[in-house]
Amino acid sequence: MGNILKVNNVSDYNAYHGLTTRHGLVSVIDFDEISPVRHSLNRYGVYGLFMHRTLSIDLTYGCGKYDYTNGTLICVAPGQIGGKEDNGDKIELDGWALLFHPDILHGTQLGKRIKDYSFFDYRVNEALHMTENEYNIFDSLMRQIKDELENRPDAVQDSILVGYIGLMLNFCRRFYNRQFVTRKIENSDVLAKFEILLHEYFRNGSPENSGLPSMRYFSDKLCLSSNYLGDLIKKTTGNTATYHIRKFIIQEAKNYLASGMSISETAYTLGFDFPQHLSRMFKKQEGISPSQYINSIKTR
Numbered sequence: 001m002g003n004i005l006k007v008n009n010v011s012d013y014n015a016y017h018g019l020t021t022r023h024g025l026v027s028v029i030d031f032d033e034i035s036p037v038r039h040s041l042n043r044y045g046v047y048g049l050f051m052h053r054t055l056s057i058d059l060t061y062g063c064g065k066y067d068y069t070n071g072t073l074i075c076v077a078p079g080q081i082g083g084k085e086d087n088g089d090k091i092e093l094d095g096w097a098l099l100f101h102p103d104i105l106h107g108t109q110l111g112k113r114i115k116d117y118s119f120f121d122y123r124v125n126e127a128l129h130m131t132e133n134e135y136n137i138f139d140s141l142m143r144q145i146k147d148e149l150e151n152r153p154d155a156v157q158d159s160i161l162v163g164y165i166g167l168m169l170n171f172c173r174r175f176y177n178r179q180f181v182t183r184k185i186e187n188s189d190v191l192a193k194f195e196i197l198l199h200e201y202f203r204n205g206s207p208e209n210s211g212l213p214s215m216r217y218f219s220d221k222l223c224l225s226s227n228y229l230g231d232l233i234k235k236t237t238g239n240t241a242t243y244h245i246r247k248f249i250i251q252e253a254k255n256y257l258a259s260g261m262s263i264s265e266t267a268y269t270l271g272f273d274f275p276q277h278l279s280r281m282f283k284k285q286e287g288i289s290p291s292q293y294i295n296s297i298k299t300r
Contacts, residue, residue, distance in 0.1 A: 003085060008045035010099045016040055023153070025104040026161050028146040029097040036090035041083045047102065047120065048076040049168060051130070051138055052095035071130040073138065075172065077120040078102060096142040100165055104158060110166045117169050118227040119176055126228040134175050141168055180235040187236045190222060194233065194241070197221050198248055207271025212249070215241055250285045253278060258297055263290045 007013045010027035014020065017034055021027065031037065031052070051073040076082050105111030114120075119128070130138070145164045148157065180187060201213050218241070219226040233241040249270055256266040267278035282290050 003041065004081065005040040005042045005083075005086075006045070007042045007048075007099070010046055010101060013042070013046075013097075013099055022149045023157075023161070025101040025158075026145070026149065026165075027097075027099045028142055028149060029099075030142070030146065031093035031095050031097070035092045035094070037093055038088075038090055039084040039086045041081065041085040042076075043081050044076050045078050045101075046099050047078065047114075048100075049098040049172070050074045050076070050095070051097075051135070051142075052093060053135060054094060071132070071135050073128040073130055073172070073175075074124055075117075075120050075122070075128075082124065096139070098142060098145065098165070098168065100161075104162060104165075108162050110162055110169075117173065118231055119172055121225060121227040123225045123228065125223075126225060128172065128175055128179060130175065134171075134178075137171060138168065141171075176231070177235060180232055184236075187232055190224070190229070190232060191236060193222055194218055194229070194244075198245065202248075202252055202270070208269060211271040211273070213245060213271075246281060246285060250282055253282060253290065254293065257290060257294055263294075266290070 005012065005016055010023075010025065011021040013029075014027055017029065017037055019027075019029065019034065053071060074082070102111075102114075105114055141164060145161065148160055148164070151157065197218055198213070201207070201217070206213070215226040215230060219229045222229060224232075230241045233239070233244065237244070252270060253266050256269060257263070261269070263279065264275045267275040270278065272278045279290055282288075282293070286293065288296070
């Protein structure tokens with residue numbers, strides 16, 4: 001990659017766009033006020049929510065790209081890279097950006113829960129596609145945060161800002177849940193492919209060479225982030241992806257054990273490092289040990 005803007009603090013992003021920093025840890029940018037703006041490829045040391053009503057440019061994210069569409073919200077977290085490298089051109093942008101440094105969350109309940117907002121680790125092509133009403137809710141909240149930042153700082157301002165940020169993130173979660181539900185056809189297709197990949201992994205003998213399959217394996221095959229795939233499966237089926245994988249593994253173990261294969265042979269065939277790891281998973285899933293399962297078959 002070429003020139004990267006290091007956004008270690010909200011002031012770095014503000015300075016790039018010629019804006020005054022009113023608060024050292026939180027910034028709201030109204031793109032309608034500052035457009036046209038220069039492109040920037042950013043390495044984030046802050047959290048960011050970027051929402052646009054209309055935009056049509058290719059943005060990079062890691063090694064991928066995403067073609068923005070109307071009413072889109074993208075969430076970024078410290079350690080990520082996103083945007084488009086500055087090529088000297090300026091573009092018209094609408095919408096908003098909310099940037100906040102992790103330090104604003106220290107000692108707060110939101111700070112303890114921030115990792116629960118898995119959409120910060122979604123890929124850009126898994127962005128939130130907002131309805132008109134959802135966009136308007138975010139637009140209203142951005143304006144309120146902007147107004148608060150223009151007030152004189154006092155003892156409760158940070159608590160108010162954290163409250164607004166938490167509200168924004170909870171709406172993000174609600175709207176993503178809506179998106180998982182309204183995209184049933186696409187989700188069903190992903191689930192079907194997930195099941196096929198799971199079956200193929202064990203039918204091809206991959207476990208003996210590569211061990212048990214990971215979420216990363218399936219997400220890479222499906223061109224999704226692990227978090228998005230996991231959330232999609234949980235929202236669509238009511239169970240975690242790990243549960244589905246574990247259930248399949250235990251069914252395979254039952255088939256091998258019923259055919260006369262020993263517990264050790266079964267464990268190594270399925271990709272476990274040690275037989276006791278299979279026994280532990282089997283007991284947790286079925287309530288009995290593999291040995292007890294074998295005995296139950298013999299007494300039928």
